[in-house]
Amino acid sequence: MKSVRRPVVALSSMAILVLVQAVADPTGLLALVGWPGAALRFDLGLWPLAPYVIFVPVLLGVTWWATLRAGDRFWMHTAGLTLAVLLAQATACFAMTWDAATAVWAAGYVAVKAVPAALIVAGFSRWFGGPRERLTFSAGSVWPPAVLFAGIAPLVAGLWWTGAAYAPGIPVARPERGALAMIVAVALLAGVTAVCLRWTRLRVPGVLGGWLAALIAGGIVGLVQGAVSIVVDGGVSGDVWPLMVTYIAVADGLAFGACVGWVVGLGALATDRVLARSSARTPMLVAASVAVVALAAALLVPALGTGSAAAASAAPAGFLRADGDIITDGDGNQVLLRGVNVNQLVDFYQPQPDVPVTRPLTEDDYAAMAEQGFNVVRLNLSWSALEPERGTLDPEYVEQITDAVGWGKRHGIYTVLDMHQDSWWNGPTEEGTACRPGTEPMWGYDGAPEWATITDGAPRCQFMGRDISPAGNRAFQHFYFDTDGVQSALARSWGELAGLFADEPMVAGFDLLNEPGFGQTAPVTTSHQLGRFYDRAIQEIRAAGAPQIVFFEPSILWSGLGFDSGPTPGFTDDDNIVFSPHLYAESITMDRDLGIPPIVSLERQFTLAERVAAEYGAPLWSGEYGYWGEDDDVLQRLNRYADAEDEHILGSAYWVWKQACGDPQNGIGPVGNALMMQDCATGGDAPPKADLLAVLSRAYPRTSPGVLTSLKADGASLELAGTTPERSCGLEVWIPGTGEPELATTGLTDVESVAVPGGWSITGCAEGDYSLSTAP
Known part of the structure; x- marks a missing residue:
């Protein structure tokens, strides 16, 4: 019977870490579980209690399981403990909102806390957990579960891979970003997951081995996305944005692997059983079938649509509006x-x-x-x-x-x-x-x-x-x-x-x-x-x-x-x-x-x-x-x-x-x-x-017919261009200063300059492409 000494050490270390952080961090920003010094409320449902009655039990439960299955290998154990923190976060957030898309995406927000905590607990477990027994297991099936995991990514993308971090050109498994970006992301995720599966299943048996492969693969794909962003998103230009992009992409990937990776674990076991009863050609047939089904499902997502259209909110005449x-x-x-x-x-x-x-x-x-x-x-x-x-x-x-x-x-x-x-x-x-x-x-x-x-x-x-x-x-x-x-x-x-x-x-x-x-x-x-x-x-x-x-x-x-x-x-x-x-x-x-x-x-x-x-x-x-x-x-x-x-x-x-x-x-x-x-x-x-x-x-156009296409100003000097599909006399430009500006125009008619307090108001009419430049 396997010793429980290491799981006990890991469980104790994680519990102590949670308590120490809660006491030491007055804001909860860096702690796994924050304690703001407020009285506990038991009359408001789950949201005030979720960090304590949901997060902590899930964290400790998965910590025990991950240590029991992967505790003899430091890096596998670290991955398992990271998984524990991410799952605890997702579960607690779901209890607060009953919104699965928000909850699983929110798991990525604790990645910066999860990895250090996992390293600390894994270190204590290695030092005080007793002798290790590093067994090797069969890698089993890798491609069918990897392809399945990658293929369902566009179907369950939810809030993953959205926001400021994801510039055009970064491969993400979101249908609205275009077929090419989605297919590249799906292929990348499938390939990396297959490689990770071959590595993790040799070291960690059962569902957890596949789950950890998905977690690690998600993080690696995030690193690749970060590297791509350096090329397509302005590169290094005096800020650390490329590092932030990489962190966000890695966090999204880890959250996706943590919350969906069980598909890989169960899929690998199921595929192993099918293959055990089948011919030598079956692995290729299974992988091909899964790939076809996954790709078809992914490509079907755009046709199904991503939500209802926005309701019209037409404002009355004379009111500003978004268009x-x-x-x-x-x-x-x-x-x-x-x-x-x-x-x-x-x-x-x-x-x-x-x-x-x-x-x-x-x-x-x-x-x-x-x-x-x-x-x-x-x-x-x-x-x-x-x-x-x-x-x-x-x-x-x-x-x-x-x-x-x-x-x-x-x-x-x-x-x-x-x-x-x-x-x-x-x-x-x-x-x-x-x-x-x-x-x-x-x-x-x-x-x-x-x-x-x-x-x-x-x-x-x-x-x-x-x-x-x-x-x-x-x-x-x-x-x-x-x-x-x-x-x-x-x-x-x-x-x-x-x-x-x-x-x-x-x-x-x-x-x-x-x-x-x-x-x-x-x-x-x-x-x-x-x-x-x-x-x-x-x-x-x-x-x-x-x-x-x-x-x-x-x-x-x-x-x-x-x-x-x-x-x-x-x-x-x-x-x-x-x-x-x-x-x-x-x-x-x-x-x-x-x-x-x-x-x-x-x-x-x-x-x-x-x-x-x-x-x-x-x-x-x-x-x-x-x-x-x-x-x-x-x-x-x-x-x-x-x-x-x-x-x-x-x-x-x-x-x-x-x-x-x-x-x-x-x-x-x-x-x-x-x-x-x-x-x-x-x-x-x-x-x-x-x-x-x-x-x-400085000078600027207050209103411009149609749409502005370029604008540059310095004091009373202005250069603008625009285009309008139909004639409009809505041009109004502010020019500062006392001297009447000199105007050069194309595509404008009925241009007038009127002195106003502090400067000049330039008005005119346009149809098609137009431009205006001024000199003080």
């Missing part, structure tokens, strides 16, 4: 929305009682923004001020919003209403709180009302910044799972607020939630649950009769990393939506805080964002960017951003127009860090950032 990958005015003209964020209505935490946290918002602000050529304001709102008492919108605050929208309308500026939050709510660390090692007391910031903030006693202490806090993460977790109906309340509030502006075409749209936190179980929260909230809010907005665009964001991870998964594609059947990540690469991203090379370069972030927007079938608009601090390279970086933005023909809103000295995001410095500066010593105005404003107020 494919651009924003239009409904009259055949592309619209570029370029402007700034306005945070003067935000309900910020006040660090110092005698220093105001915001500056008054007046019509003079809108007049000044119009003089810079801005045609949009992302108006930051606070749920805490909008709905301080549950179920009632504050009439005075609504009046402030209405005034701001009206001022914008008078000055030709659209408004995007943004439900802003930073670190969930404006409460600071309570006095007497003992922050766990690695965290520290923090200020509050802004966001939800107190009645919508549920922390279960988790400490309000920050780790590497305001957005990683046990209390904040716990509050977001409750929001995502709608504890006490707090998510439902915000969705209803959105409907009520949107209904008030349903007839106002100068409200461009509604930004549902600023930089949503990741809670405690990304990507369940940041993808599946976030998408559910967005869908509910959109339904409330449409039920209120509001036809405007809905802007939706990925989680705060995008702002911190330069990319993220985002809500699950297909989260809504509404097609009047715009993807709105914040393009902060080389700014507030983690890499800059840590002093390492950029994860995503400033230029590359546009391509990645467009790639994800295309998966949603939506236009792209950056709701925030900038905030490069006081470094000497601020102007240089802004110029790079402007050049890339023009190259990609995109709009955006700079952060931020005005920032008061008492704003907690400002840090109580000598000046308010914004475009329009404040002298903190006097409380009055300081000189504005004229050098940055000169870049931001």
